[in-house]
Amino acid sequence: MLNKSKKEVSFRGGGFVPKPILYIGPIVFVVIIGFLEWGTSTGWISDLTLPKPSGVFQVFIELYDSGLLYKHLMPSLTRLLVGSFLGITFGIAVGLLIGLFNLVRAGLLPVVAALFPIPKIALLPLFVIWFGIDEGSKYALIALGTFMPTIVATYAAIDNVDRNFIRMGQSFGLTWISIVRKIILPGALPGILSGVRISLAIGIILLVAAEMLGATYGIGAYVLEAGSLYDLERLFAGVTILSIIGVIINWSVGVVERKLLIWRN
Amino acid sequence: MELSIQNISHNYGNLEVLKDINLEIKQGQIVCLVGPSGCGKSTLLRLIGGLEKPTNGKVMQMSEPPKDSLNPLTYIFQDFALLPWRSVYDNISLVLEDHKLSKKEIDVIISDVLKRTELTNFAHALPKQLSGGMKQRVAIARALSVSPAVMLMDEPLSALDSQTRELLMDDLISLWEREKFTAVYVTHNLAEAVRLGHKIVVLSRRPGIIKKVVEIDIDLKDRKNHILELNKKQDDLWKIMKEEALVADKELINA
Secondary structure (H helix, E strand, C coil), rough: HHHHHCCCCCCCCCCCCCCCCHHHHHHHHHHHHHHHHHHHHHCCCCCCCCCHHHHHHHCCCHHHHCHHHHHHHHHHHHHHHHHHHHHHHHHHHHHHHHHCCHHHHHHHHHHHHHHHCCCCHHHHHHHHHHHHHCCHHHHHHHHHHHHHHHCCCCCCCHHHHHHHHHHHHHHHHCHHHHHHHHHEEEEEEHHHHHHHHHHHHHHHHHHHHCCCCCCCCHHHHHHHHHHHCCCCHHHHHHHHHHHHHHHHHHHHHHHHHHCCCCCCC | CCEEEEEEEEEEEEEEEEEEEEEECCCCEEEEEEEECCCCHHHHHHHHHCCCCCEEEEECCCCCCCCCCCCCEEEECCCCCCCCCCHHHHHHCCCCCCCCCCCCHHHHHHHHHHCCCCCCCCCCCHHHHCCHHHHHHHHHHHHHCCCEEEEEEECCCCCCCCCHHHHHHHHHHHHHHHHEEEEEEECCHHHHHHHCCEEEEEEECCCCCCEEEECCCCCCCHHHHHHHHHHHHEEEHHHHHHHHHHHHHHHHCCC
16 A cells, blocks of 8 residues: 555544533523523513513512412322322222233223323313312322323333243242232333323323312412413413422432332443 | 153144154253254243143153252243342242242252352342353352252353353353253254253254254263264264255245
C-alpha cells in the first residue's frame, strides 16, 4: 500500500444508548416555568390564556395556609387509596385465576374484553344509584377503572413466565401449589408491578371524574370548580397537585420494584 | 435403576417424530442419544422422564428406585432452568422443600452437594452473577440433591463455550467415576458422545428411528489415552449421521 494513502480508521460507532443525564430534567422545568413567568408578566402571553406561575404558586401557598389543602387532599387520597386498593387486589386475584385456569380464562376473557373499553366515567351515574352519592360510588368508579388493566397485566404476566421453569418444577416433582407460589408468582411479579403502575395512573385520572358528582372537598372537585369558574390559577394549582401525586406514586412503585426485583438487574 | 423403552412412537398432530424406539438403559451406564437436529432426541428424553406422554408404547422402570432417592428421574436442562430470583442455595432448596425434610436435613443435603460440586463459596450468589459453566454446575448440584436414580441430561453443555464445556466434561467424568450414576445424555456433539457414552444411540432424521447403537468399552477415565480409537468411533458415527444431517438440514420445518 502506498504511504500517502495511510490514515487512521475513523470512528463511526457509539450512540443509540440511553444514558441518564442528571439535572437536565429540572432545568427543563425551570426554563419552561421561567419562560411562562416572563411571558405572562410582560403581557406577551395574555392572562386569559395562561395563569402566571407565581400566581399559581401564590394560590398554592394560600391553600396551604388556610388549611384547605389538607381538607381537599385527605378525602382525595383516601378515595384513591381505597378505590385502587380494591381494584388492584381483586384485579390481581381475577388475573391469577384467568392465568391459571383455562375454564376461567375461556369464561372471563370475553367479559373483560367487553368491559375494558367502556369509559368508566360514563358509568358514574349508575354507580351513584348502586352505591350512593357518597364515598361508595367514588370507590366503585376508581376500583373498576383500576381493576380491568390489573387483570390484563396479571394474566399476561403469568402467560409470559418462562415455561421451562414450570417444566423444571414438574420434573422435580414439585406440587401444583409450589409451582404456582414459588415459580409462577415470582416470575409474574415484574409484569404485575408494571400493571399496578399503570392502574394507579388511571386511578388518579378517575379520581377527578369521581369527584364530579357529590363531592364538596377533594382535589378533583377543586379543579372542576375552578375550571367551571375559569379561575385558571386555581385550576393550575389543582392540576399541579394531581401531577405531584402521580409522580410520588410512580416513584413509590419504583422503590417497591427495586426492592422486590433485585434479582433482575 | 434400569429403564426399558418399549415400542415408543410419538406424533405431534400429523407430524411423526419418533417411531418404534426400543432401548434398554442399564444401571451405571451413560447412554448418549445423538442425531441430526429435529430428530426427536429431546422429545425422547422428555418421554423417558414423564414430561410428555408417548402416542404409543411405554417407558418401564425395571426395578424399584433406591429408597433414598427423592426424585428418581431427574433432568439437567440445556438452559440450566435456575430461578433468577433465588440464590444458588435457594434454587437447590426449591426442589427439596416439597419432600418431608426438616430445615436441618435440607441444609445438610445442600451443603453436601455444594461441596461435591465445589460451589460452597457461591451458596448465596444469584444466578445472574454466575458464568454459564457455574450455572450448569449449580443445576448439576440441584440434580444431585434429590439423589436421582437416572439423570436425564438434555444437551447440558451445548449452551457453554468450548473451554467451559471441556472443564465441565472432565467434572462429569470424575463425578461418574465417584458415583457411577445412570444417565441418558442427549447431545448433537459427537465428541461429547464418544467421551461420555458407554452406549451411543444414533437416531435418524424425522421420524426418528434407531439407526445404530454403538458401544464403547473403554473406561471413562481412560478415554483420554485412547484418542485415536475414539476419533475413529467419532468418524464412524459421523459417517452414519452425515447423510441424515444433510437431508434434515434442507427440510422445511412445517412441511
